[in-house]
Amino acid sequence: MNLPTVENLILETPLYDKFTVSESDSQYLFSLIYFHDKIDGFCPFCDKVSTFRGTQSFPTFGPYKPTEYAELEEVSPNAFSDFFEKIYTVKLVCTRNESHPMQMSFYLTDGKLLKIGQFPSIADLSMPSLRKYREVLTSEKYKELRACLNFT
Numbered sequence: 001m002n003l004p005t006v007e008n009l010i011l012e013t014p015l016y017d018k019f020t021v022s023e024s025d026s027q028y029l030f031s032l033i034y035f036h037d038k039i040d041g042f043c044p045f046c047d048k049v050s051t052f053r054g055t056q057s058f059p060t061f062g063p064y065k066p067t068e069y070a071e072l073e074e075v076s077p078n079a080f081s082d083f084f085e086k087i088y089t090v091k092l093v094c095t096r097n098e099s100h101p102m103q104m105s106f107y108l109t110d111g112k113l114l115k116i117g118q119f120p121s122i123a124d125l126s127m128p129s130l131r132k133y134r135e136v137l138t139s140e141k142y143k144e145l146r147a148c149l150n151f152t
């Protein structure tokens with residue numbers, strides 16, 4: 001499977017889809033693990049589209065830092081293989097209200113990247129696109145639809 005954009009990986013990619021990553025994807029992995037950008041998405045707490053900001057701490061090590069972090073001090077060299085056999089938590093906050101969290105976990109193992117956890121759920125993040133079904137489904141069926149999406 002081709003790697004989605006980091007934004008797509010965060011907002012839309014279902015749990016447990018596996019993506020092969022190679023050394024040429026080092027920058028990608030770096031910008032995901034140390035996500036420090038902004039992305040627009042639906043905030044279920046605000047109940048409207050908002051902007052989320054990555055709150056990952058900048059790393060101070062490794063040759064795979066994006067060039068914009070080049071001024072950061074090198075503490076210890078980092079090999080591509082050092083990315084693997086680890087679980088990473090990526091945290092973002094809603095810029096309307098920083099107590100609104102978005103958090104996900106990624107597992108890098110055996111040359112593969114997969115998302116293994118996400119909060120809020122993809123169903124909650126895709127609420128605007130689900131709303132159109134709300135009017136035509138009973139509340140029971142609507143709940144079922146949302147529950148199903150959490151397992152896709």
Ligand SMILES: [Zn+2]
Nearest residue numbers: 043046094100
């Ligand atoms: Zn919010």
